[in-house]
Amino acid sequence: MLPEAERTHRVIALVPAFNAAATVGATVTALKAIAKIDDIIVIDDGSNDSTDAEAAKAGARVIRLSQNRGKGEALNAGLDEVLKENAGGGTGTNAIVALVDSDLGSSAVEFEKLIDPVLKNQVDMTIARFPKALRKGGFGLLKRTARNGLKLFTGIEFDSPLSGQRVLNGRAIEAISSFESGWGVEVGMTIDVCRKGLRVREVPVQMKHNETGRDLAGFQHRGQQFMGVIRVFAKRLMTR
Template sequence: MEKEPAVSVLIPAYNEAGRIGDTLEAVLSIPEVAEVVVVDDGSTDATAEIARACGARVISLERNRGKGEALNRGVPLCTRDVILLIDADLGASAVQARQLLLPILEDEADMTVARFPAARRRGGFGLVKGLARAGIRWYTGLVMDAPLSGQRALKREVLQHLLPFASGFGVEVGMTIKAARLGFRVREIPVVMTHRETGRDLKGFIHRGKQFWHVARVLWQARG
């Protein structure tokens, strides 16, 4: 008898009308995926409408609340034993998320983290990534190549120990520290995924400035 699909996919999305359709088409083609939940984080474009048309269950927040809170709102709607967290801007490369699922389904890891190929263009100076990597290693001893990666798969019983997620862009660092401290098996998995990259322009530096502040806040809170 064929097994029932075991995976819920949770996608936070903010003004991703241009890529959400391709992302959803890709994840829905993964055999183990049973359902997709999209949290429209106060978008002003057609993100929610496109996601519904693709077959996702959509909840829309009244205003933009940030990635961590969007994930917190979506978790209760995920009903399966394995949860896949991915970003909305992966497009067709989201099919690579299956590489994150297999170690979980085969009980070789409790949480997997996607390690992307090298960036195609120069972004920041590595300050946010360096801070995240150093903080995770300081608190847990875990050495991460991709501490900020938002593409993750984890078991439901692990997820329950990690909630609520930290607000904003500190969610991944907070999640990793909690999981490692509790002794869960965290593995990085190389994938061939692509997403929108921020450049060395004003918008990119503002984004990375927010990231740095959010990561620093999570690390400060983790000291206790």
């Protein structure tokens, strides 16, 4: 690892957050404990609670969207800020960007494991591979569909195809251009990065986040994800 004084890439964490007042402060605090992270930007996606105040109190910069636009558009708002502040020539950036869910809490400190391989230029994008879920969710259809679709598009079988915890360098950011709106952000990102022949690695972590169960809300959530994944696959089929 290069000494801090010799680092040429800033590491910036983007944290999209919607009604996350209960968890975003702990997530930001954990990220601030990682010396390699230079800046933390929380994108408050039109929350109607105190998400923005809790994020600011913990030490993050906050971008507040006037209405809820979804994870992809929140990330795009954060990425626009990164590109404005860290231009690397042309439309690129010399920054390394960490994508962090707001509900990780103290386990966000595990992001150091995702940052290191990118800083060392071993890979262009890392993806967090979570431990086995403690709570039974759905019946695996969503994950199988995402995994099989990604293998079709990329030739790679991903263990955690839907993991949103990622770190990207400038090449990976340029490959995706912008994040998908709605659901399907993760699979779209993976296809775009792999299509450019960039290096991707799944990294085992001990992160924890809110898990959906086998209740109505859980099935509705996964149903929305499923349709988003199918939409992204259909869109990428048109651009093969």
